[in-house]
Amino acid sequence: MLRAAALVTLASLALSACSDDGGGRASATAAIVSGVGTLPQTSEDATSTAAPTSTGEAAGTSASATEDEATSAVDPSGASGPKFDIGETPDAGPPPPPKACLKVDLLFVVDNSASMKNEQDNLVASFPGFVQEIQQQLEDAESLHIGVVATDKYDGNESPCGVLGGLITRTSGSNSSKATCGPYVSGQRYMTEQDDLASKFACAAQVGTAGDSNEKPLQAALRALGPELGQPGQCNEGFVREDALLVLVVITDEEEDGSSGDPPDWFNELVALKGGVETNIVTLALIGPENPECASAAEVAYRIVEFAEMFTYGSIGQICADSFQPFFHDAIAVIDQACENFVPPG
Template sequence: MLRNAASLSVTVTALVLSAACSDDGREASASASQPTGVSTAPATDATGGTTDAAPTSSGTATSEPTTATSATATASTDDPVAPKFDIGGKDLGASTTGEGDGCKKVDFLFVIDNSASMEDNQAALIASFPGFIDAIKTTLSEVTDYHIMVVDSDADGRCEQPCVMDNDYQEFCSPKNFHACNANLTECDTTRGAGVIHPVGLYSSNKKCQVFGGNRYMLPEDPDLLATFACVAQVGTAGHPSERPMNGMQAAVSEALNAPDGCNAGFLRDDAILVITILTDDPHYEDEGTPAEWKASVVAAKNGDETAVVIAGLIPKPDLGCAGNGMTQGAHWQEFVDSWGDHGISGSICEPDYAPFFQQAVAVIDETCDNFNPPG
C-alpha cells in the first residue's frame, strides 16, 4: 500500500461543543473540551472499566494508556479559524510490510446516534469527514472503490407517521413545516439498520438526499460526495430516546438487508474490508444482546474473517469526564471495541474535533487493508 501522504494537509473546522440536550430534550451542561485522546483497543480482553461522572455532552478525551497517537494542529496562515492537521512526512503508525494481497475495496459504515443530545456531535463528524476521506484517498491510494453508508440508532424515532399531537410532536417533528410528519417516507426509511437517505426531524437535513447511483449508500463517483455525506449524516435529534446503535449495526450488515431485494442491497462486499464507525453519547445499556453477540454478527457478515474489519468507536469516556447517568456508562461499547484487539480504536465522543481520532483510524485501516486476503 502506498504511503505518499508527505504533502497532505487536512483542513478541518474545529467545532466547539457549547451545549447539548439530554435524550428527553432538556439542556445538559457542557464542560470545556480537553486534549484529544485516542486509544487502540488492547489485544487482551477488557471491559472498559469506568467510573461515573456528571452528565455532559462536551468533554475530554484521551483514553487508556495504550498505543495512542494524536495529530498536531498547526494554525493556517491563510485561514486562522480552521486549523490544519499536518500528517505529512510522518508514519501514521501502520506496518510498512503487509503479508496479504491488499484490499482494493472498502465498505464504510457510519452508525450515528440520532437522539436528542447529538446535534453537535453530528456537526463535528460532518466537519471532519473531508479530511478523513482525503487521508483515505492519499494513504490507501490503491483503493478507488468504496461504499459509504450511514445508519442511525433506531427505527422510527419520535416522529412516526402519522405524527401524534404531543410535546414530542411539537418539539422534535415541527421543523421545516412539519416535514417529519408530511414526508413521503418509504418502508426502508423506517427500518432499523437501513441506510439513511431521508433524514427527518429536529436538527436533521429534513429532505431526501440526492445519493448518486440510486442506492442507500454513497459511491466515489458521486459528483459532490462531501455535500451528500453532510446531508445524509445530519440524521438529527428526533430519534427514540432509547439508543440502540449496536442493533442498528447488526441489522445494517445482516443478510436480510443486504440481500438483492434488501434495503442495503449491494453495500456489503466479500472482497472489501469493512470499516464501522460508531458515534453515540448515551452511557446506558439499551441495545439488545451482548458485546460478544454484536461482534459475532459482524464477523458472520464477513464470512468469519474478523481481520477484515476495523471498528472505530467515538463513545463515552466516563473516566475522562465524558459520560452521563447510567449503570454501565458506556462500558458495553468499550468492551465491544476492545474485543477487536488492534483492529479496534476508541475515542471520546465529547471532543469538539474528531480529526485526530480519524487520523489514527486511517493508520488502522491502512494496516488492515495491507494484510487483507480477498476471498478467491
C-alpha cells in the same frame, strides 16, 4: 583445391626423375604422400576429402543435399541469417501478490437522540478530512461504499426503508438536514467516491435529534450489514461486499443498553457476517470515555468499549472532543494496517 593440384604436379615430377629405379620411384611417392598427410587441412580440403561418390551425378546430389542441410541448420524456413538456440524463455518468477484491499465499506451508525446535535455537527465537519485521508492513504483502493444509519427505526426514510438499519437517503425531524440526500451516483442507498461526498454525507449524517432515547447502535449496525436488508430489491442492496474491508464507525453519547445480546454476541455475529475473518473488520467508536480528557456529559459506554477491544483493529475516541478530526486522523493508520493484512475471501 589449388594446393591439391600442386601436390599432384610435384608427385609427377618426382616419379619422372626416378623412372630408372622402380624402388626409388615408390619410395619418393611414399615420401610425398606422407608429406601431404601432414599438411593442415583447410575448409576447402575438408570438403574435397568427403566420402567419394560413384558418379558425378551422385556427387552433385550429395553436394546439393549438403547445401540443403546447411540452409536448414540456419533456418528451416530457408530465411538467411544465423539461427540461435536460446532454449526455453527464462522463467519470470511467480506473479506479484494481489493488492491488499481494493474495496472499503464504511458504515456510520449515528445516534439520533435528543442530546446529539453538537456531535452530529462535529461529525459533519470532520468527515471531509477523514475520507480524503482514506483515499490518499489507501491509494490502491478502487472503490468506497459509504452508508449512514440511525440508532432507531428512522422515520425520515421513505417507506419501506424507515426501519432499524435502513441506509438513510432522506432526513426529517428536529436538527436534521430535512432534505432528500439522494439519488446517489450508485443508484442505490449508499454513497461512493463518485459522489460529492462532503455535501452528500453532511445531508445524510445530520439525522437530527428526534430519535428514541433507547438507542440500539449495535443492533442497527448488524441489521444494516446483515443479509435481510442486503437482498436484491431490499433497502441496503449492494452495500456490503464480501471482498471489501469493513469499517464500522459508532457515534453515541449513551451506554449501549438497547441492543439485544452482549458484546461477545455482537462480536461473533459481525465476524460471521464477514466470513469468519475478524481481521477484515475495523471498529471505530466515538463514545463516552472512561477517563475523559474533555468536559463530558456523556455516559460511559462500557459495553461498546468491551466490544471494540475484541477486534485486532479497533480504536476508541472521546465524543466530547472539540473536533473528531484528530481521532479520525489517527484511525487512518489502523485502517491502513488492516488493509495491508486483508484476507481475500475464498
